[in-house]
Amino acid sequence: MHIGIDVGGTNTDAVLMSGSQVLAAVKTSTTDDITSGIVSALEELQRKRGFEPADVRAVMIGTTHFINALVEARRLAPTAALRLGLPATTSLPPMTDWPDRLVQAIRGRHYLCHGGHEFDGRHIAELDEHEVRRAAADMAEHGVRSVAISSVFSPVNAEFEERAAELLQAELPGIAVSLSHEIGRIGLLERENATIINASLRELATHIVDGLARSVAKAGIQAPLYLSQNDGTLMDVDFARRYPVATFASGPTNSMRGAALLSGLETCAVVDIGGTTSDIGILQRGFPREATTEVSVADIRTNFRMPDVLSIGIGGGSKVRREPQEVTIGPDSVGSALTQRALVFGGDTLTATDIAVAAGRANVGDASLVAHLDKELIHAALTRIAADVADLVERMHTTAAPLPLVAVGGGSILLPEQIAGCDGVHRPDHYAVANAVGAAIAQVGGEVDRVFPTPPGQRESVLDAAKQEAVERAVAAGATPGSVSVVECEEVPLPYLPGNAARIRVRAVGDLSLED
Incomplete structure (x- = not known):
């Protein structure tokens, strides 16, 4: 047996699986510290389907910890960027296109040194080790605790990045070092940006991964722990400590992988409607289609592996408003407070979940609390949701032939059985926890x-x-x-x-x- 867990902004989902068979599934609220929410999910899973912790062979977790930390600009380490490329690359120094708030959050410093390669491995200039040592001295003076090293065309030849890392670690024992050839692709600025982001998250990664391991151990499970990556594959905890940036899109990726297994469709469109957002992507041969261009993360251009996903602020917790000319859905959401603030749970906020219950598409809370909603409002809200989802599917589709649409996530009850431009809407068994299933089968x-x-x-x-x-x-x-x-x-x-x-x-x- 193995366990898959996905931590979302609203819910933490968990599944117990044997091979490709789902034995039990639970959905709990995500807690502020997240790890206690994982403990609760494992306890609920044990209550629903008793199992021996010793029989669990692996635990796979998809987490939003790291992308949230970057977006919110919190808990980031003081970070420096060391670029090897002089006498070239001086016109655009590191972090040129970064938002000021993020540069300040990491107390960002940058250094340019000689080095770098041509595309065929020839040297632009020899590495100047004295320059690297002077940069190290300045880093020590300014309290830098993590460094990102990038070198021109390092994916072709990484020798200068590796030597610079040796020099920095000798001068600054204990400093965390991230190398761009291990993180990004061809394209200096985007690869460098991804590496700086990774470096700023290294300290947090150690703290979070250790916390996740403690959460699993608290449940009596001694099996290996893995984290989901952006491309639908797994990494062990040591890898996660070094490359936290590889988890950024694990949520939507897990949902799409889970949708492929649960629906039996390997080529299709997938919409994952959670409590806060809807993510739409395309599956090809059972894996998410990857973005082929640069990807913006927290307004920073990067080029590491990311799925081609579009998101919209529509989810089960989205606030519904009747404007003079139209009904609007989101983008703001009650999030994890859904069970306190939605009308069907005795709250005072009209949400998309209330609309679904009033329309007879969901059976949660107390339906009598939304019996007063007029039919025109309900119809207008559901029509708006379907139209917005259809628009995103159309933008993602690259051929004229309609694709089947697989709807997953707890909020997928908001969708009708037919969506314009799609070859039917499929809502498979266990659709609400497809993200956890995707983590478990990674x-x-x-x-x-x-x-x-x-x-x-x-x-x-x-x-x-x-x-x-x-x-x-x-x-x-x-x-x-x-x-x-x-x-x-x-x-x-x-x-x-x-x-x-x-x-x-x-x-x-x-x-x-x-x-x-």
């Missing part, structure tokens, strides 16, 4: 994304080498060797570069190895 992945020279007649061998490297990375991350397969291979020729260069991106995934 696999282990490995990825390669860099520029390769492809000499004439050697294209296939270069592709094979990239695929093998991706498979090896998946196995190293904990996948069972015989289960790993390549799920994505993308080759983009770069004719403006010499040497028949091509950017090759390969992703491989496999089942988590749970050997005793």
Whole structure:
């Protein structure tokens, strides 16, 4: 058996599974400290379907801790950015495009030093170790506790980033170091931004991961703990301490993966309606379609792995208002206070959940408390929700043929059986906890994304080498060797570069190895 948990802004969901079968599922309110909400969810799961903690082989958690900390600009470590690229890259120093409040929140400092590579691995300039040591001295003087190192074209050759890390750790024992070639893709500024974000979260990551581990241990479970990543795969706790940025989109990703299993559809649109927001994405071969362009996180441009997801402020806790010309839904929400503030629970706020109960689509709370709502208001609110969701699905769709739409999340009761432009609306069993199901079934992945020279007649061998490297990375991350397969291979020729260069991106995934 294994347990999947997903911590959302409103609810914490948990499922007990055996293989792909859901044995029990619970939904509890997310608490302010989040970890106590996980303890409550595990206790409720035990009450619903008694199990021996020793029989649990793994616990998988999707969490919003880190993205929330960045958005709210709190609990971030004093961070410095060290870029290796002089004499180039001086026109746009690190954090140029960052919001001032976030630069201040991390007490951001930056340093430019000589180094960097061309696309084919040639040096722009030799690494100046004295410059790095001077930067380290200044970091110590200003209380920097975490540093992000980026070097031009480091995904091609990481030698300067790795050497700079050695120098900094020798000068500043105990400092947390994040290397850009391990986090982002080709594209210096976006990769550097992702690395700075990661560095600012390193201290929080240690605190949070240790807290999650204590929550699981409190339930008597001694099984390994894993966290969900943005691409639908897993990372162990040591990896999570080093790369907290990899969890940012785990919520919507888990929901889409869970929707694929529960519905049996591997290619479809998925809408996950929670208590606060609705997330819409496209599944391809059972995995979320990845964003192919830069992704903005808290108004910062990045280029690490993220699913292609659009969000809208419509959820079960969204406030409903009757304006002079129309009925509006959200974007503000009562969030985790739904059971105190919604009308059906004796509160004083009209929410989307009240509309669903009044329409007969949900049976929660006391329906008599919304019996006074007029039918025109109910119809207008439900029509508005369906129209807004249909608009997002249309924006995500890339072909003329309609896709089936799988509706998951507790708030999916707000949707009708048909949505314009969709080939039916599917609401599978356990739809309300699809996010926890997605966490529980997550696999282990490995990825390669860099520029390769492809000499004439050697294209296939270069592709094979990239695929093998991706498979090896998946196995190293904990996948069972015989289960790993390549799920994505993308080759983009770069004719403006010499040497028949091509950017090759390969992703491989496999089942988590749970050997005793």
